[in-house]
Amino acid sequence: MMHDLAIIGGGVAGMTAAIYAARAGINTVIIEKAGFGGQAALTAKIENYPSIKEIEGFELAANMKMQVDALGVESRSADVTGVEKADGVFHIATTDGDIEAKAAIIANGVRRRELGIEGEERLRGRGISWCAVCDGGFFRKKKVAVIGAGNSALGDAIYLSNLCEEVYLIYRRPYPTATKSYMDALEGLENVHLMPRHIPLEIMGENRVSALKIKNLDTDEESELEVNGIFEAIGLIPDNDVFANVVELDQNGYIVADDEMRTKTEGLFAAGDTRQKHLRQIVTACADGAIAATAAQEYLSR
Ligand SMILES: Cc1cc2nc3c(=O)[nH]c(=O)nc-3n(C[C@H](O)[C@H](O)[C@H](O)COP(=O)(O)OP(=O)(O)OC[C@H]3O[C@@H](n4cnc5c(N)ncnc54)[C@H](O)[C@@H]3O)c2cc1C
Incomplete structure (x- = not known):
């Protein structure tokens, strides 16, 4: 089935994009490889999200996912392994089969940096x-x-x-x-x-x-x-090699997108921590998601 919009990554950027897209009547699928909520869901306490004095990250993420579900967005659990655009359609390869969409938003966040010292590989998962x-x-x-x-x-x-x-x-x-x-x-x-x-x-x-x-x-x-x-806990790094064929990456590996979250490929947008930006926070990731969905809506209506 062809979707209007595919969102890659179910962190707060991706989920906010899904909320805006669904409310605009766009047929949307959101693809998440691990747990919806991303980094926010793994944060013990959040004290800087406007209007909420204090909340556990997991609760914030769960609330957002409920909102996404209530709007009828299709959720898929899969790892996106490649994106290509042909004849105006995005072909998104995932570990759970291919997905086709007329527009796409990359909101895959960042991954944690590793120490790279002796013993780390051998004892992974063992402490x-x-x-x-x-x-x-x-x-x-x-x-x-x-x-x-x-x-x-x-x-x-x-x-x-x-x-x-x-x-x-x-x-x-x-x-x-x-x-x-x-x-x-x-x-x-x-x-x-x-x-x-x-x-x-x-x-x-x-x-x-x-x-x-x-x-x-x-x-x-x-x-x-x-x-x-x-x-x-030595920092976070982008994980965008898989998208290098369809987006421009900066020297640090972040996706380059303009103020409307548009990448170099028409119809393809980036939102949240994955893109080149100054402040990586929940509130800015949500803002990116809202802008990307709105820009995608404009693209689709053209
Ligand atoms: C420990 C910690 C504490 C923090 N505390 C705060 C705080 O107090 N306040 C605040 O505002 N911000 C805080 N932040 C930062 C904030 O959490 C992030 O800026 C924000 O959550 C980024 O959201 P995102 O959706 O862009 O990315 P992410 O949260 O990284 O979500 C991306 C999602 O995409 C998924 N994904 C990745 N690759 C693929 C793929 N190939 N296929 C499918 N899915 C994929 C990931 O599994 C993930 O769920 C904190 C971050 C950390 C790590």
């Missing part, structure tokens, strides 16, 4: 995590290390401090780079140990993580920190 909210429960009353110094890392450390016996926060810089609210929340948490000027060298363990080899950058001293789990 290494990129999501404290998802996996923290497996480390109840255990010792864990969080790698990173930004909002994500501090958010993870704060969240894990309620579950774990000890939390070691390891970062290269002299000070965390997180915003004041995270720094304030960290204060007084006796089981969170800040370890500035340290870098991870190797994740150790036979079948599961048992220690992290670290290096003190001021003394060059190497040591082993006994931990059961490692949470990596």
